[in-house]
Amino acid sequence: QKEVEQDPGPLSVPEGAIVSLNCTYSNSAFQYFMWYRQYSRKGPELLMYTYSSGNKEDGRFTAQVDKSSKYISLFIRDSQPSDSATYLCATLSGSARQLTFGSGTQLTVLP
Amino acid sequence: GAGVSQSPSNKVTEKGKDVELRCDPISGHTALYWYRQSLGQGLEFLIYFQGNSAPDKSGLPSDRFSAERTGGSVSTLTIQRTQQEDSAVYLCASSFAISTDEQFFGPGTRLTVL
Numbered sequence: 212q213k214e215v216e217q218d219p220g221p222l223s224v225p226e227g228a229i230v231s232l233n234c235t236y237s238n239s240a241f242q243y244f245m246w247y248r249q250y251s252r253k254g255p256e257l258l259m260y261t262y263s264s265g266n267k268e269d270g271r272f273t274a275q276v277d278k279s280s281k282y283i284s285l286f287i288r289d290s291q292p293s294d295s296a297t298y299l300c301a302t303l304s305g306s307a308r309q310l311t312f313g314s315g316t317q318l319t320v321l322p
Numbered sequence: 323g324a325g326v327s328q329s330p331s332n333k334v335t336e337k338g339k340d341v342e343l344r345c346d347p348i349s350g351h352t353a354l355y356w357y358r359q360s361l362g363q364g365l366e367f368l369i370y371f372q373g374n375s376a377p378d379k380s381g382l383p384s385d386r387f388s389a390e391r392t393g394g395s396v397s398t399l400t401i402q403r404t405q406q407e408d409s410a411v412y413l414c415a416s417s418f419a420i421s422t423d424e425q426f427f428g429p430g431t432r433l434t435v436l
Contacts, residue, residue, distance in 0.1 A: 243422055252429070253429055253430075254326070254413055254415075254427030254428050254429050254430055255365070255413075255427050256427065257424050257425075257426075260424065262422075299365065303422060306377075306378070306420075307355070307367075307370040307372075307377075307378065307420060308353075308417075308420050308421060308422060309355060309367040309370060309381075310355075310357070310365075310367065310415075310425060311367070312364060312365040312366075313364070314364040315364065315365070
């Protein structure tokens with residue numbers, strides 16, 4: 212079993228829709244959770260960063276962590292075609308604080 | 323300001339050849355990470371540097387892989403006797419320190435082994 216599992220997608224939605232992206236993780240010791248966005252042929256860029264449980268909101272994006280169920284979510288409101296990208300959930304672990312990523316969900320927002 | 327840069331952006335090589343991939347981190351970042359992104363394995367951690375030191379090499383896929391960092395800045399990832407399964411995008415990231423600081427990624431080097 213991978214440490215971080217992510218819904219495989221791909222996901223296609225109409226412009227303006229609410230998007231829900233989800234991951235689960237196996238190690239209850241994980242404390243830091245991230246969402247990265249990766250456009251085609253580019254490196255990942257940090258979108259949201261949360262510590263422990265709870266919600267964090269930034270504009271149209273909301274990150275949610277439920278440590279009791281080991282569940283991580285990212286919600287995108289009023290989705291735009293420019294949101295079309297691959298979204299990767301990740302946790303920080305190890306002495307190196309390396310990132311452990313989910314497999315990524317490819318999102319397409321249709322105009 | 324300048325972000326993380328990597329070179330070359332694309333590399334096509336023949337099986338059995340050696341390749342060197344270069345990473346220039348953000349100035350002042352002491353921590354540097356190498357990751358590999360492939361269709362089958364997703365994005366996986368390879369090795370990290372704190373300054374010029376790489377304390378743990380266990381993430382490297384085989385002994386054909388090595389990495390070094392000099393002057394606390396530029397890092398090179400070397401793959402000897404390349405195999406087709408080495409084909410992937412190699413990503414470098416840097417952060418201010420080994421901590422919970424954000425890791426900033428470069429655009430990657432796309433390696434194709436024929």
